[in-house]
Amino acid sequence: MKFSSMFLYTMKEVPREAEVISHKLMLRAGMIKKLASGIYSYLPYGLKALRRVETIIREEMNAAGAQEVLLPGVQPSELWKESGRWNVYGKELLRLIDRKGGEFALGPTHEEVITDIVRDQIHSYKELPVNLYQIQTKFRDEIRPRFGIMRAREFIMKDAYSFDADDRGAEKSYEAMYRAYERIFSRCGLKFKAVEADSGPIGGNFSHEFMVLAETGEDVILSCSSCKYAANLEKAEIAKPASLAFQDAPAGTFERVHTPGARTVEEVCEFLGVEPRNLVKTLIYTSDKGVFAALVRGDHEVNEAKLRRVLGCDALELADEATIEKHTSAPRGFAGPVGLSIRMIADSALMEAGPYVVGGNLEDHHLKNVWLSRDVAAVTLDDIRDARQGDPCPRCAAGSLEAIRGIEVGHVFKLGTKYSQAMNAMFLDENGVLQPMIMGCYGIGVGRVVAAAIEQHADEAGMTLPVSIAPYPVMVLPINVTAGDVMETATAIYNELQRQGIETILDDRDVRPGVKFMDADLLGVPYRITVGAKGLKEGIVEVKERSTGTVEKVSPQEIVAYCSARLSGRNNY
């Protein structure tokens, strides 16, 4: 397309709202425009990149045996009540009322809708498995949208749902999707890692997130230095010590100390002149399984996902002031395990050392010289803290965990029978027995893939897009559009590229060359063909590869063949 007729407006200056590189570049390159917080329009150049990703996704999903559907964005509350999520989904679910007073929601995900469809159509094991997917706009009323399209409220997602007759089938469906995802992200030119993830209260042990490695990622991944183990922060385990028991304690007793106003770990440490690792943090939680205390070392953080698993509970939250006071007889900041009568879970790391400083269960008091084995009654020991850099790998003896950051672009997990059971999606097996279908669900944040790709493919001048997702793989840039031979040659090359199916921009704007060069760099066009009077005198044009900066001189007659050779196969992995 001719630049002069494109709806494409680049910006020299960065809008103030943008923080991360992909957001800045997408705005500067005229790919997106914000309409409201977390709600963006895709402009032509951005949409084209999005479509490139969608195409790759469709090809790989279809190849993996999935079939495309398109489900409604607005969903009736009845379905959500049936699955039980109407009341538990919370404020992220944007609810609406229609003119007749009917309750609806903007779909944040589509398990209910798809289950409703499949249950009506499929009644026999002979019809299974099926895998249906769609690429569609979702809405989640995020508490805090950020980073442009990366974490938006309205966003485009590919979601797939598989239905199987038995666990083995479900396993196969899962693996097929896992492999399809690897191909998709590879083809998009992403450096990524599949990590084990927490599947949450939904159940099922299988869940992987596909993380694009990037400094600006919102998620932390722990990855073993010597084996394949990798997991997200919620899930990452820490190798258990050889035996689960507290260290033997010397005889003696703890000592009560006056610590006026010292509530936080820092305050207590400063007041008593000890290190955070010598403290026990005692956090009081309420849950559907009652009130209990979680104990971790002062320099560690409680991992609530792990805590949920240990307790086997669904709802879990930090107790409010009143509950804390009721159970510890002290305001927040002074809870401790000594003399506590509620259930206590202690992190395994606590057994490695002693003595500790703990809360005194009395306002403005802490206890010194406490040995958990000696001074505390019944404590369950388990892994309930966040893993961090340097922790031992849970899978191999040799390695330790490294912490890296990532952007979650895909998530595959086994749903099991949660929805099929709640919504009565049943089939008859070969023995004539009614069984719930076994489901899996597989998401990809399509817009997020584009943003993540830009995060990974950018330099000071702009984007360095991989060919597979670049809106236009080639740009023809005549230095001077008023010079007849230059423009003729440029146009001829452009026409021929177009004829060969290579989408090309012809920068026919009558502006100074510098402006065009800057825009070409900003837009990240993979190959830029510069046509100038000087070169033509030598009988050449120049090709610059954006990602490497390499410049080659090629004759105008050979340039199209040169490009198609470079591009062929580059759309694949």
Place this chain on the structure above:
RNA sequence: CGGGGCGUAGCGCAGUCUGGCUAGCGCACCUGCCUUGGGAGCAGGGGGUCGGAGGUUCAAAUCCUCUCGCCCCGACCA
């Protein structure tokens, strides 16, 4: 939801504390000249209910009250 910051032309900003001339600058845009291998130059021009409402005042972008929106940090999160 808590804390902080910001709303003045499409983008980036000054002016607000200390009220006062026609609301200004850079980029972008339009016209002309000039220029053509890395965001040129000169001249002329268009574009603003200063987020909104109410109030104080002879006079409000500026002071007061309310309100809406946006960004950052935190809390939260299938």
